[in-house]
Amino acid sequence: MLNVKLEINRLKKERNAVILAHNYQLEEVQEVADYVGDSFYLSKIAASTQQDVIVFCGVQFMAETAKILSPQKKVLLPEQDAGCPLADMITAEGLRELKSKHPGVPVVCYINSSAEVKAESDVCCTSANALKIVASLPDKKVIFVPDENLGDYVAKQLPDKELILWKGHCVTHAKVKPDNVKMVRQQYPQAEILIHPECDPSVVALADFVGSTSEIIQYAEQSETKTFVIGTEVGVICYLKAKLPHKEFFLLHSGLVCPNMKKTRLESVYEALLKNQYEIQVPEKFASQARQTLERMLEIK
Numbered sequence: 001m002l003n004v005k006l007e008i009n010r011l012k013k014e015r016n017a018v019i020l021a022h023n024y025q026l027e028e029v030q031e032v033a034d035y036v037g038d039s040f041y042l043s044k045i046a047a048s049t050q051q052d053v054i055v056f057c058g059v060q061f062m063a064e065t066a067k068i069l070s071p072q073k074k075v076l077l078p079e080q081d082a083g084c085p086l087a088d089m090i091t092a093e094g095l096r097e098l099k100s101k102h103p104g105v106p107v108v109c110y111i112n113s114s115a116e117v118k119a120e121s122d123v124c125c126t127s128a129n130a131l132k133i134v135a136s137l138p139d140k141k142v143i144f145v146p147d148e149n150l151g152d153y154v155a156k157q158l159p160d161k162e163l164i165l166w167k168g169h170c171v172t173h174a175k176v177k178p179d180n181v182k183m184v185r186q187q188y189p190q191a192e193i194l195i196h197p198e199c200d201p202s203v204v205a206l207a208d209f210v211g212s213t214s215e216i217i218q219y220a221e222q223s224e225t226k227t228f229v230i231g232t233e234v235g236v237i238c239y240l241k242a243k244l245p246h247k248e249f250f251l252l253h254s255g256l257v258c259p260n261m262k263k264t265r266l267e268s269v270y271e272a273l274l275k276n277q278y279e280i281q282v283p284e285k286f287a288s289q290a291r292q293t294l295e296r297m298l299e300i301k
């Protein structure tokens with residue numbers, strides 16, 4: 001019988017490939033990856049990797065971002081239809097229309113967006129650096145797309161700024177309601193509740209800590225607390241349980257499972273390497289502009 005893990009490692013060497021996996025990927029996929037992390041971490045790896053092939057275990061916009069940052073590499077997305085409903089909630093045309101209503105106002109786009117939307121924006125951000133990116137702009141008014149909840153969180157932290165928000169949201173994080181937080185408080189009174197800013201502001205307001213995937217992981221590592229309730233995608237819990245076996249983790253809502261992130265299986269990674277599929281292409285007319293938007297983000301320390 002074929003040992004898929006061994007075959008993946010053999011093909012990885014043969015193709016001179018690197019495997020990147022987002023924290024929301026299945027545990028079996030995270031296990032074969034060379035790098036596991038959030039969008040910001042993986043975009044930095046994609047920009048600096050020496051290998052010829054990048055197998056991106058995540059969703060479409062992530063593989064596209066890797067291709068934009070490393071145009072000379074072959075970038076493969078193992079599951080062709082792994083998309084992101086949040087990224088699909090805005091089009092370049094819609095953004096151009098919004099910009100025409102606010103001439104001269106800079107645009108910050110969340111990395112969860114298409115190459116075309118990035119090309120229409122001034123600087124990109126992730127949930128790990130959104131505050132820093134918006135704060136670094138000299139302008140008072142800033143257009144922030146497409147995640148309204150993340151934008152609302154940034155606006156509350158930076159009261160001197162005036163954010164113009166797009167009405168997009170992550171359908172997975174949107175499932176969490178304030179009652180879910182109230183319930184787990186009663187159930188686990190000793191626990192700290194860590195929540196991603198893609199959740200609704202009414203949920204974020206009840207958190208003990210608000211942060212991106214990497215910030216939630218870091219917080220759980222450094223806190224003295226032993227029990228945590230995690231308000232982001234379930235993949236983060238798998239990662240935390242493996243990394244911190246002496247601590248306890250519970251999911252804030254059973255619906256915190258991104259179906260697109262779960263499409264990639266071990267077999268998909270194997271097939272991707274074997275058949276060189278599915279190769280990501282970004283038309284140069286968007287790629288060069290989108291690259292500048294991403295590079296501005298990477299330059300802001």
Ligand code: SF4
Nearest residue numbers: 084085086170172258
């Ligand atoms: Fe998109 Fe939400 Fe899934 Fe992330 S968790 S890929 S934002 S739908």
